[in-house]
Amino acid sequence: MTVVVGAGTPLADLAGALAEHRQEVALEGPPGATVGGVLAVGRSSLRRPRIGAVRDALLQADCVGADGALFTAGGPTVKNVTGYDLCRLLVGSLGTLALIGQVILRTWPSPERVLWMQGSATPEAVRDMCFRPSSALWDGQRVSVCLEGYDGDVEAEAAALGSHLGLEVAAAAPALPPHRSRWTGRLPEGCILEVGTGVVHGPVEVEAGIPGPGVVTLAARIRTGFDPDGRLNPGRDPYRIAA
Incomplete structure (x- = not known):
């Protein structure tokens, strides 16, 4: 629809x-x-x-x-x-x-049931037990996973995660640091990784990596094609914000 x-x-x-x-x-x-x-x-x-x-x-x-x-x-x-x-x-x-x-x-x-669970487990262990979690977050020690779908299916997966991995039901998604950046190497302390998407939530603003010269040139050509006089949001570069 x-x-x-x-x-x-x-x-x-x-x-x-x-x-x-x-x-x-x-x-x-x-x-x-x-x-x-x-x-x-x-x-x-x-x-x-x-x-x-x-x-x-x-x-x-x-x-x-x-x-x-x-x-x-x-x-x-x-x-x-x-x-x-x-x-x-x-x-x-x-x-x-x-x-x-x-x-x-x-x-x-919309899913019939939405349930967040948290516990000391690895994202790999969670994904091995879930058909397709809607979200999996990891801070290096604890994992948070969102289960969505029909009530019976969510209940069954929640029971399995609880009995085998010790995960517990959470009231909501975990609080996240205010800024995001793409994975660029070792995680700083206090960051939370979105498993499967390559997005990291960090405690401080981390600027996205600068793309290669070929990408920059192509992006400039596209922008010039749409806005040759630079009227739209001048001085703003989409590549220079957190991803």
């Missing part, structure tokens, strides 16, 4: 409207976040292993270019394979390519 929504719509309002139909989208953000803001930043949910990345949720976007002209990227159907996938360029671009107006997002059925 899909939903048509304005970019300025508060994410909480969209989530509430979809919940009435037992649907959800792969967008999450801080209190007050809007649909367009989450798309522009491009940070995916902790539940990315189940619901996918932010870029996969955006099917179509009606935009305003740097010259003031309207254009549409993508298409209204899930399997749209015609032309260039401009939606993937817009996600995470921080408004440097175009202004997003109305969008069409892919929705997913």
Whole structure:
């Protein structure tokens, strides 16, 4: 299923409207976040292993270019394979390519049950016992895992994790450090790793690694193609923020 929504719509309002139909989208953000803001930043949910990345949720976007002209990227159907996938360029671009107006997002059925568990175990041990956890977080000593699905399936997996690995039910997802960065080597103390996505939550801001010169050149060409006069969000570089 899909939903048509304005970019300025508060994410909480969209989530509430979809919940009435037992649907959800792969967008999450801080209190007050809007649909367009989450798309522009491009940070995916902790539940990315189940619901996918932010870029996969955006099917179509009606935009305003740097010259003031309207254009549409993508298409209204899930399997749209015609032309260039401009939606993937817009996600995470921080408004440097175009202004997003109305969008069409892919929705997913909401899980019947959501359960977080924590304990002293390795991510490998958890993944060996779970069919596909929605999220697995690891701080080097303790693991937090999110189970989602039908009530009976979640209950069975929770019982197995409890009896074999000693995991206990948690009230909610663990508190995370305020900033994120991609895995670049040894984990500093106090970091939490999103297993399977390569994202690390750290206690201090860590700048994303600078891409190679070929990527930088290509990105500059793309930006110039969309905005030759540098009008859109000047001075902002999507590569220079935490991933």
